[in-house]
Amino acid sequence: MRDDKMVLVAFGQATVSQTQNGAWMHPGSDPNVLQPEYYINLGREVERAGFDMLFFDDRWAMPGTYGRSFRDAVRRGTRVVKLDLLTILGLISAHTERIGLGATYSTTYFHPFHVARAFATLDHLSKGRAVWNIVTSLNQDEAENFGTPFMEHDSRYDRADEFLEVVTGLWETWERDAFRLDRSTGVFADPDKVHYLDHKGAAFVSRGPLTVPQPPQGWPVLLQAGQSGRGRKFAARWADLIFVVAAGIESGQKVYREQHTAFEEVGRTAAPGRILPAVQVVVGPTEAIAREKKAYLDSLSDPEEALILLSELSGLDFSSYDLDEPLPADIVSRTTGSQAIVSSIIGKLRANYGESATTRDLGEMMGSQSGVHIIGNPQQVADELCAWFEGRACDGFVIQQADTPGSFEDFGRYVIPELRRRGVVDEPPTRGTFRDRLGLDARAGR
Numbered sequence: 001m002r003d004d005k006m007v008l009v010a011f012g013q014a015t016v017s018q019t020q021n022g023a024w025m026h027p028g029s030d031p032n033v034l035q036p037e038y039y040i041n042l043g044r045e046v047e048r049a050g051f052d053m054l055f056f057d058d059r060w061a062m063p064g065t066y067g068r069s070f071r072d073a074v075r076r077g078t079r080v081v082k083l084d085l086l087t088i089l090g091l092i093s094a095h096t097e098r099i100g101l102g103a104t105y106s107t108t109y110f111h112p113f114h115v116a117r118a119f120a121t122l123d124h125l126s127k128g129r130a131v132w133n134i135v136t137s138l139n140q141d142e143a144e145n146f147g148t149p150f151m152e153h154d155s156r157y158d159r160a161d162e163f164l165e166v167v168t169g170l171w172e173t174w175e176r177d178a179f180r181l182d183r184s185t186g187v188f189a190d191p192d193k194v195h196y197l198d199h200k201g202a203a204f205v206s207r208g209p210l211t212v213p214q215p216p217q218g219w220p221v222l223l224q225a226g227q228s229g230r231g232r233k234f235a236a237r238w239a240d241l242i243f244v245v246a247a248g249i250e251s252g253q254k255v256y257r258e259q260h261t262a263f264e265e266v267g268r269t270a271a272p273g274r275i276l277p278a279v280q281v282v283v284g285p286t287e288a289i290a291r292e293k294k295a296y297l298d299s300l301s302d303p304e305e306a307l308i309l310l311s312e313l314s315g316l317d318f319s320s321y322d323l324d325e326p327l328p329a330d331i332v333s334r335t336t337g338s339q340a341i342v343s344s345i346i347g348k349l350r351a352n353y354g355e356s357a358t359t360r361d362l363g364e365m366m367g368s369q370s371g372v373h374i375i376g377n378p379q380q381v382a383d384e385l386c387a388w389f390e391g392r393a394c395d396g397f398v399i400q401q402a403d404t405p406g407s408f409e410d411f412g413r414y415v416i417p418e419l420r421r422r423g424v425v426d427e428p429p430t431r432g433t434f435r436d437r438l439g440l441d442a443r444a445g446r
């Protein structure tokens, strides 16, 4: 039995779930997605359920690759509304006390000074609970919204490395004890402990100092989900938490070993980042009820919507392939977006539907069983999660939402008590910053 504990992250989207297509039509989904109460309630539910963290993903464009138009996506609500995450997390932080608060920001389209300041602010206002999901952004539509050419994959990561040097450097332009607010001496802050950064690099120039004192966590917690070789190398250098996709326990173990090799290569062996595969859980008091719930969720899903999402992720227009013809054999290498994720999806498709699987098969599979789905009663779900954890296929999980907040409520009601009983999850600690509570490496140097 391991002596560390599972990290549990609730994977949200602002506004509705696109990890389970059509879930916004489910009666367990709160329809008030443009109201503050929706997010306040979601944050409170996730905290009450016993998760360690609430995370929101993001993209900066509507899906427009499928049929080269946004119309199908808008009609179905396929990732077309994405509210600004730091505004939402500011709101949630005022109504929660313990959970980590994760937002996705891009190193390709933003400036490091802006990102350093935004997350330092959230870290202060949340008393040390800010988490940044670092993405390099993967599609053409986003580039068009920012008016820049779509950068090649590895050069996006080179830029991201420099971006992180600037952001973390800016967080340290204020030494930990520089901010005094000492009325007796009239010293607001110690000028000897505030510094220029003077960064001049290939992609960025930033003088500093930051206009926010050092965040309570030193560096807010860094999260990354790179799946390519270059992505794993980047994650090894920077990430405290790493999201991965793995089709099953064996592929999870392989990804886990590869990421640990990458940690060894950069010398981060004492407190390496924690590795968290994304899974969807449908749980009920009995297996039959859980299966009924899953069947109902699947009935809301539309195979074409899955193809819209996959077009966005891959950069390939799946509307241009005949629905009943086999997919091209070289479909993975045609991908301009995330090759690693598309390769895992196509691998699963061919394993289930054979080598001549069609576009229609792909849509159907993606609509109901993309990624890892764990369905069952509380004991069955806990058995599966523990097998991954004890088998060193992961250090915890990113639990993807379906109906919201219904699926997080179910996880808190049925699964977390069972995981506590088995000793792999503790009663949530309340003291210290989020970084301290997860036992993550202290990263700030001064």
Ligand SMILES: Cc1cc2nc3c(=O)[nH]c(=O)nc-3n(C[C@H](O)[C@H](O)[C@H](O)COP(=O)(O)O)c2cc1C
Pocket: 056, 057, 058, 059, 104, 133, 134, 135, 136, 137, 138, 224, 225, 226, 227, 228, 229, 230, 231, 232, 243, 244, 245, 278, 338, 339, 340, 341, 398
């Ligand atoms: C659980 C999970 C969440 C992710 N969230 C986002 C996101 O919010 N925005 C985004 O642009 N990419 C997101 N990604 C994609 C990754 O950032 C990354 O681009 C992708 O995994 C491909 O990795 P690679 O660029 O190393 O090939 C996510 C990936 C995973 C596995």
